[in-house]
Amino acid sequence: MAVVASAPGKVLMTGGYLILERPNAGLVLSTNARFYAIVKPLHDEVPADSWAWVWTDVKLTSPQLARETMYKLSLKQLTLQCTSQSETRNPFVEHAIQYTIAAAYASFDEVKKQTLRNLLLQGLDITILGCNDFYSYRDQIEACELPLTPESLGSLPPFASITFNAEESNGYMRKPEVAKTGLGSSAAMTTAVVAALLQYLGVANLPTKEDKSRDNKDLDLVHMIAQSAHCLAQGKVGSGFDVSSAVFGSQRYVRFSPEVLSSAQGALQWKPLEEVVSDILKGHWDHERTNFSLPPLMTLLLGEPGAGGSSTVSMVGAVKKWQKSNPESYLETWRNLSEANALLESQLSLLSKLATESWDAYKCIVGKCSVLKLEKWMEQAADPSEEAVVKALLGARDAMLSIRHHMRYLGEAAGIPIEPESQTRLLDATMNMEGVLFAGVPGAGGFDAVFAVTLGDSTISITKEWTSRNVLALLVREDPQGVCLESSDPRAAEVTSGISSIQIQ
Numbered sequence: 001m002a003v004v005a006s007a008p009g010k011v012l013m014t015g016g017y018l019i020l021e022r023p024n025a026g027l028v029l030s031t032n033a034r035f036y037a038i039v040k041p042l043h044d045e046v047p048a049d050s051w052a053w054v055w056t057d058v059k060l061t062s063p064q065l066a067r068e069t070m071y072k073l074s075l076k077q078l079t080l081q082c083t084s085q086s087e088t089r090n091p092f093v094e095h096a097i098q099y100t101i102a103a104a105y106a107s108f109d110e111v112k113k114q115t116l117r118n119l120l121l122q123g124l125d126i127t128i129l130g131c132n133d134f135y136s137y138r139d140q141i142e143a144c145e146l147p148l149t150p151e152s153l154g155s156l157p158p159f160a161s162i163t164f165n166a167e168e169s170n171g172y173m174r175k176p177e178v179a180k181t182g183l184g185s186s187a188a189m190t191t192a193v194v195a196a197l198l199q200y201l202g203v204a205n206l207p208t209k210e211d212k213s214r215d216n217k218d219l220d221l222v223h224m225i226a227q228s229a230h231c232l233a234q235g236k237v238g239s240g241f242d243v244s245s246a247v248f249g250s251q252r253y254v255r256f257s258p259e260v261l262s263s264a265q266g267a268l269q270w271k272p273l274e275e276v277v278s279d280i281l282k283g284h285w286d287h288e289r290t291n292f293s294l295p296p297l298m299t300l301l302l303g304e305p306g307a308g309g310s311s312t313v314s315m316v317g318a319v320k321k322w323q324k325s326n327p328e329s330y331l332e333t334w335r336n337l338s339e340a341n342a343l344l345e346s347q348l349s350l351l352s353k354l355a356t357e358s359w360d361a362y363k364c365i366v367g368k369c370s371v372l373k374l375e376k377w378m379e380q381a382a383d384p385s386e387e388a389v390v391k392a393l394l395g396a397r398d399a400m401l402s403i404r405h406h407m408r409y410l411g412e413a414a415g416i417p418i419e420p421e422s423q424t425r426l427l428d429a430t431m432n433m434e435g436v437l438f439a440g441v442p443g444a445g446g447f448d449a450v451f452a453v454t455l456g457d458s459t460i461s462i463t464k465e466w467t468s469r470n471v472l473a474l475l476v477r478e479d480p481q482g483v484c485l486e487s488s489d490p491r492a493a494e495v496t497s498g499i500s501s502i503q504i505q
């Protein structure tokens with residue numbers, strides 16, 4: 001029986017750079033763009049002499065990259081050896097497999113270990129699929145002379161082939177290996193593989209789509225393993241907001257102390273993998289996670305301006321260098337940014353509270369504001385309840401303007417394009433459109449897709465305005481659901497839903 005798990009991509013709305021240091025928080029929204037992992041046995045039966053085997057087979061298929069990679073898994077060391085061409089290797093999935101199997105051995109007694117061994121002897125057949133929203137199809141849409149609209153994106157076949165970026169290296173504009181939109185494909189991919197394997201091996205019981213509870217102990221296990229595997233594959237310990245949101249969905253996040261991964265790094269590499277993973281699972285994971293998602297009647301929109309993406313790693317490097325050589329300016333900027341981030345958070349929380357307390361007033365005034373420019377918002381308020389909503393809307397907007405101001409300063413000071421001029425022009429124009437609450441550059445900033453938070457039914461008019469400005473509105477929306485168990489292969493679901501599709505080469 002195949003096991004299918006999926007995990008969402010993310011948009012870091014506030015907290016870029018600051019979130020790398022505890023106790024600064026970030027607000028991260030998970031999205032309806034999901035990564036799927038399908039795990040099943042490679043062989044239906046195993047020969048009678050298999051008890052003596054010390055290796056088993058693992059096949060990894062990535063249809064979107066037209067890649068099929070074969071590995072041998074050592075049943076003693078629990079490590080993988082690639083037997084295909086090395087350029088088809090996938091370090092995220094490799095670490096995810098090794099760490100998950102080691103976690104299974106670490107948590108099982110001798111009887112269960114034997115059952116696990118028998119299951120592994122059947123080999124592992126793993127397929128990974130990322131929703132189109134993770135990748136940029138702008139060039140193909142333009143090449144086919146289709147309009148730059150979400151409808152054109154919607155007409156692509158699901159799980160379409162991914163374009164590789166041509167090798168280019170010019171500093172912060174260095175393009176990533178695949179043309180991506182910045183939703184965190186590697187974190188969602190690692191999380192989906194870890195989750196599907198934990199379920200397949202009988203270590204975890206994942207929530208289904210319908211199960212909205214996030215207090216499942218097994219999700220903590222998925223998180224610890226996915227986070228460790230992701231850091232090892234990346235060769236760096238980032239803040240981890242991307243993995244945390246892939247596991248738990250939209251949230252307010254404060255990072256874990258990196259020391260928890262020291263057993264997995266550097267000098268201690270001689271340790272057997274089972275012990276390394278056991279240390280990680282027993283470690284003190286001190287990250288904080290609180291439920292947070294957009295208030296009702298608000299929509300997350302993403303627009304791809306087509307400037308080609310940026311390298312987060314080199315941007316982070318430049319900011320760290322600047323921090324070291326400008327300690328005073330750094331502290332002041334951090335203070336300003338954390339105040340503005342906290343203000344945005346408090347205004348959005350207030351809006352959620354007002355929606356719960358006085359839904360009718362909230363709905364009515366948000367509807368009115370969604371078709372007007374902000375200068376006209378306050379005069380629409382018919383009573384104190386509606387006035388309180390408008391005040392909070394304006395407060396959220398001002399907080400975002402302040403975040404953008406200090407982020408621009410940080411970029412100029414560190415000599416990197418956090419909110420480059422082209423993005424500033426687009427964001428200013430977007431924030432002036434009717435129904436837009438605020439807009440910004442997510443995460444590390446740069447030339448990736450921008451985000452906007454809109455009110456009521458204003459999305460259609462905003463996407464039209466973006467099209468006229470040569471910006472491609474993506475189909476991505478916020479979806480607070482974290483990792484979950486799927487009932488079937490997503491490709492089967494797409495076929496039965498009868499979506500018409502055009503073929504883009």
Ligand SMILES: Nc1ncnc2c1ncn2[C@@H]1O[C@H](COP(=O)(O)OP(=O)(O)O)[C@@H](O)[C@H]1O
Nearest residue numbers: 062064129130176177178180183184185186187
């Ligand atoms: N569908 C896929 N199949 C296989 N590997 C993928 C797929 N999507 C993304 N990847 C891998 O993940 C990497 C992207 O990771 P990364 O650069 O960290 O981007 P992101 O910011 O989206 O996480 C790509 O270089 C590629 O190796």
Ligand SMILES: C[C@@](O)(CCOP(=O)(O)OP(=O)(O)O)CC(=O)O
Nearest residue numbers: 012016017184238239240312443444
């Ligand atoms: C700078 C950061 O704080 C935020 C980066 O956010 P992005 O959303 O830009 O991330 P990538 O998907 O890795 O490009 C680094 C971090 O928190 O690890």
